[in-house]
Amino acid sequence: MSVTTQRKLLPEQLRWTCDPGQFDFATTDELPELEGTLGQARALTSIDFGLDIRESGFNLFLAGEPGTGRTSTIKNILKKKARTEPTPSDWVYVNNFKTPDLPIALALPAGMGTELAKDMSELITAVRSIIPKALDSKEYETNKSTIIEAYQEKNNELFGKLEAEAKERGFALQRTVSGLVMVPQKEDRNYTQDEYEALSDAEKEKLEEVGQELTEKLNDVLRQVRDNEKLTKDSLSQLDRDLGNSSVGHHIDPLREKYGDNPKVVEYLNAVQEDIIANLEDFKPQQPVQSPIPGLKFPRQEPSFERYEVNIFVDNHDAQGAPVVFETNPTYSNLFGRIEHVMQMGGTATTNFTLIKPGAIHKANGGYLIVDAREVLVNPFSWESLKRCIRSAEIKIEDPLEQYRFITIATMKPESMPLQAKIIMIGSPWIYYLLYHLEPDYRKFFKVKVDFDSRIARTPEVLKDYALFVSTHCKNEKLLPFDRSGVAGLIEYSARLVEDQEKLSSQFMEIADLIREASYWAGKDGGGPVTHAHVANAIEQKVYRSNRIEERMQELFDEGTILVDVAGEVPGQINGLSVISLADHTFGRPSRVTARVYLGRAGMVNIEREVKLSGPIHDKGVLILTGYLGGKFAHDKPLSFSASICFEQNYEGVEGDSASSTELYCLLSAFSGVPIRQGIAVTGSVNQHGMIQPIGGVNFKIEGFYAVCKAKGLTGEQGVIIPKSNERHLMLNDEVVQAVRDGKFHIWSVETIDQGIEILTGVAAGEKGADGTWPEGTINHMVDMRLKQMIESMKKFGASDKDDKKQD
Incomplete structure (x- = not known):
C-alpha cells in the first residue's frame, strides 16, 4: 500500500452523523419541555455558589458569547429560587415636618405600605370633617369666650384702677395716635395752652412729677396687659390643642397601636398629630377673598393636605418571594430613581416627596437585579453609582448633574435606603477581562465569574436535552414539531458550528433560528413534521441569502x-x-x-x-x-x-x-x-x-x-x-x-x-x-x-x- 493511500481519510471520518434511531419518539410533540439548562455544568455550579453566598462583594458576572443562554438561564434559575425566599419590605416616603427637604423613608412589612397610605388618607378625610365641626361647637365657643372674657375683665380692672387714681390726682388716661398717655386736667377737661402757660413753675413741676409717676404706673399696667394677653393666647392654644387631641387622638391612637412594632412609623404619626394641631386653621372652612371691585368675590385657595400623603415607593403586596428585576435600559434614572418636577404657571418647577420615583435597584432590593454590562458602562453615571451603592450598601437618590452646575438648585435629598440585593451583570468575555484588568473596584464587587462556554461535550444526555430543547421551542413558539431525523440534522448542524465531532454548539440563538427556519420550510412543504431534508434546506437557504460575494x-x-x-x-x-x-x-x-x-x-x-x-x-x-x-x-x-x-x-x-x-x-x-x-x-x-x-x-x-x-x-x-x-x-x-x-x-x-x-x-x-x-x-x-x-x-x-x- 502506497504512502498516499495510507494517509487518505475514509468517508466515515469526514463528518459525524447523528443516528436518529437513538431517539425514542416519533415527533417532539411527545416530549416534555426542557427543564434547566443544556450543558454548562461549570456555569451552573458558579451560579449556585454566587447566589447562595451572602457575604459582601459576591455579585455575579455572567461571561459568555451572545446566544449561549446566559440570560434565559439566570432568569429560569432565579424564577424558581426567588419563590422560596422571603418577600422584602415595602418602602414608602413620607413628609419630614421638621425639614421638608429631607423626606423620610419608612420600611414596612410587605403589603403594609398600601395599608399605611390608606390609613393616612382615611385619617385626613376624617379629621377634615371632625375639626371644623368641633371648632363650630357651642362648647368650644363657650370655652373660648370664657377665656377671652376673663382676659378682658383683668384688663378692665387694671385700667379702671389706674383711671381712678389718675382722676384723683388730676389726670386722665387718653388714647392718642402714639398710644395711651396720661394728660393733666382742670375741671374734668384738658388744660388749654394758655392755662398751662399761666401756671407757675412750681405748679408745672408738680404736674410733671405726677404725670411721670402715673406714666410709670401706666407702663406697669401695659406690661401686665401683655402678660395677660400671652397667658390668654396660651390658654386659647391649649384649648385648640385639647380640641385637636380630642378630635384627632382617637383616630391616630389605633394607628399607633397598629404600627407599634415600627418605632419610626409611630414617630411619624406623632409628627402628623403635632402638625395637624399646629395648623387647625387649615381645616376651617375657607372664606372667599374680598375683591377690591365691589360685589366681586374671589374664591380662597384651599390649603394643601398633600403633606400628609404617603408615597408608596416600593410596593410588594402582590409579590411572591424575592423580586427579580431585569433592567434592559440601565440609565441612571432607571437604575437609581429620580425626583420629578411639576411646571407651574410662570415656568417655575416645583417638587415634593410624592414625586420621588423608584429605580430598578429599589424594586430589586431584597432580591436580584440583572443588567447588561455593556449598557451599564455606556450610560453616563450608571457604573460609578452602582459601585457606590455596593460599596456603601445603601441606595441614594441624587441628581447626578448637580456637581456640574454653576448655580446650586434647591432640591430634596430623600433619606437613603439600605441595599440588600444580589447584582448580576451579563456581558461578553472581552468586557469581563477589560473590567478585571482596568477597573480597580471591579474585583471587590463582582467576585463570582460565571463562565458560559460556546461549546459543550457531546454525550447521550446532552443529545436527549437537545431534543427537549427543540420540543420547548416548538411548543412555546407554536412551530411545527420535529421528527427524529429533523432533530438529528439539527444536532449535526450544531457540531458543524463548532467544527468538532465530539462537541456541540451552545450558541442557542443560532440553533433556535434554524428551528424556526426549518419549521417555515416544512410549512411550505405541506405542514408535516420537520425532517432532516427540511433542516438541510433551511441551512442551504440560509447560506444562499448570504453567499453572494462567495x-x-x-x-x-x-x-x-x-x-x-x-x-x-x-x-x-x-x-x-x-x-x-x-x-x-x-x-x-x-x-x-x-x-x-x-x-x-x-x-x-x-x-x-x-x-x-x-x-x-x-x-x-x-x-x-x-x-x-x-x-x-x-x-x-x-x-x-x-x-x-x-x-x-x-x-x-x-x-x-x-x-x-x-x-x-x-x-x-x-x-x-x-x-x-x-x-x-x-x-x-x-x-x-x-x-x-x-x-x-x-x-x-x-x-x-x-x-x-x-x-x-x-x-x-x-x-x-x-x-x-x-x-x-x-x-x-x-x-x-x-x-x-x-x-x-x-x-x-x-x-x-x-x-x-x-x-x-x-x-x-x-x-x-x-x-x-x-x-x-x-x-x-x-x-x-x-x-x-x-x-x-x-x-x-x-x-x-x-x-x-x-x-x-
Whole structure:
C-alpha cells in the first residue's frame, strides 16, 4: 500500500452523523419541555455558589458569547429560587415636618405600605370633617369666650384702677395716635395752652412729677396687659390643642397601636398629630377673598393636605418571594430613581416627596437585579453609582448633574435606603477581562465569574436535552414539531458550528433560528413534521441569502481572473487555503503560493512582509521555516541562499500561520526541483521540527477548494492535505463527503512535513542515515545537494571577486 493511500481519510471520518434511531419518539410533540439548562455544568455550579453566598462583594458576572443562554438561564434559575425566599419590605416616603427637604423613608412589612397610605388618607378625610365641626361647637365657643372674657375683665380692672387714681390726682388716661398717655386736667377737661402757660413753675413741676409717676404706673399696667394677653393666647392654644387631641387622638391612637412594632412609623404619626394641631386653621372652612371691585368675590385657595400623603415607593403586596428585576435600559434614572418636577404657571418647577420615583435597584432590593454590562458602562453615571451603592450598601437618590452646575438648585435629598440585593451583570468575555484588568473596584464587587462556554461535550444526555430543547421551542413558539431525523440534522448542524465531532454548539440563538427556519420550510412543504431534508434546506437557504460575494469570487476562479491550477505539476508552486469571514457568512478560498530560490545571502524573503501586507503571526510562521531548514540541513554547512515567497494575486492583508506548512512544501519543491501536484491544496501550520500543527476553519477550506475543483472539473486526483490533529474537526457537507466516497475527491491527514511532501510530489522524503546523509533520489537528499551546490557556487563567486580586487 502506497504512502498516499495510507494517509487518505475514509468517508466515515469526514463528518459525524447523528443516528436518529437513538431517539425514542416519533415527533417532539411527545416530549416534555426542557427543564434547566443544556450543558454548562461549570456555569451552573458558579451560579449556585454566587447566589447562595451572602457575604459582601459576591455579585455575579455572567461571561459568555451572545446566544449561549446566559440570560434565559439566570432568569429560569432565579424564577424558581426567588419563590422560596422571603418577600422584602415595602418602602414608602413620607413628609419630614421638621425639614421638608429631607423626606423620610419608612420600611414596612410587605403589603403594609398600601395599608399605611390608606390609613393616612382615611385619617385626613376624617379629621377634615371632625375639626371644623368641633371648632363650630357651642362648647368650644363657650370655652373660648370664657377665656377671652376673663382676659378682658383683668384688663378692665387694671385700667379702671389706674383711671381712678389718675382722676384723683388730676389726670386722665387718653388714647392718642402714639398710644395711651396720661394728660393733666382742670375741671374734668384738658388744660388749654394758655392755662398751662399761666401756671407757675412750681405748679408745672408738680404736674410733671405726677404725670411721670402715673406714666410709670401706666407702663406697669401695659406690661401686665401683655402678660395677660400671652397667658390668654396660651390658654386659647391649649384649648385648640385639647380640641385637636380630642378630635384627632382617637383616630391616630389605633394607628399607633397598629404600627407599634415600627418605632419610626409611630414617630411619624406623632409628627402628623403635632402638625395637624399646629395648623387647625387649615381645616376651617375657607372664606372667599374680598375683591377690591365691589360685589366681586374671589374664591380662597384651599390649603394643601398633600403633606400628609404617603408615597408608596416600593410596593410588594402582590409579590411572591424575592423580586427579580431585569433592567434592559440601565440609565441612571432607571437604575437609581429620580425626583420629578411639576411646571407651574410662570415656568417655575416645583417638587415634593410624592414625586420621588423608584429605580430598578429599589424594586430589586431584597432580591436580584440583572443588567447588561455593556449598557451599564455606556450610560453616563450608571457604573460609578452602582459601585457606590455596593460599596456603601445603601441606595441614594441624587441628581447626578448637580456637581456640574454653576448655580446650586434647591432640591430634596430623600433619606437613603439600605441595599440588600444580589447584582448580576451579563456581558461578553472581552468586557469581563477589560473590567478585571482596568477597573480597580471591579474585583471587590463582582467576585463570582460565571463562565458560559460556546461549546459543550457531546454525550447521550446532552443529545436527549437537545431534543427537549427543540420540543420547548416548538411548543412555546407554536412551530411545527420535529421528527427524529429533523432533530438529528439539527444536532449535526450544531457540531458543524463548532467544527468538532465530539462537541456541540451552545450558541442557542443560532440553533433556535434554524428551528424556526426549518419549521417555515416544512410549512411550505405541506405542514408535516420537520425532517432532516427540511433542516438541510433551511441551512442551504440560509447560506444562499448570504453567499453572494462567495459566488462572485467563484466566478473569478471560473473565468481565470484568479489563477489557480487544479491539474498538472509545477515546481515551486502550490495551492494554499484561507478563510474569509464576512459578518454572517464564512467561506474558504484557495490561493496560489509560489517560491523562488537563488544564490544570495538574503535568506528568506517574505514578499507580503516587505510590502506590509502580513501580520505578525504570519511573519512568525515564515521565520519558523528558516529554523526548520537550518535545523535539518545546516549541521555540516552554513545556509547561504536567497528565497522569496509570495501569495499570488493577494491584494489584502495576510494573517495567521496556517499557511506555514504550505510555504515550506513550496520551498522544498523549489530547492529540489521536484514538481508539486496542483490538484492538491494544503493547510496546516508547522513548527521548527517539521511537525504539522492544527488550524482553524478546516471545513470551509476544504469545501472552498472542492468548489473550485468541481467548477474546473473533478479528475479523481484532487484533494486537500490537512493536519492529522484536525481530523476530529471535520464536519464536511454531504456533497464533499459523497465526492470522497465516489473517489472523485480525497482528504489526506499528515503529522509531519515529510509525510506531506511525499503526497504532493509522489517522491519519498527520505530518512537521514547514521552518516548524516539522505538516500539518493529522495526529496531531502535533493534539497541538501542543492544547498551544497549553492554554497559552492557562492564560494567560487567569492574567490573570483577576491582575484578581481587583487588585479585592480
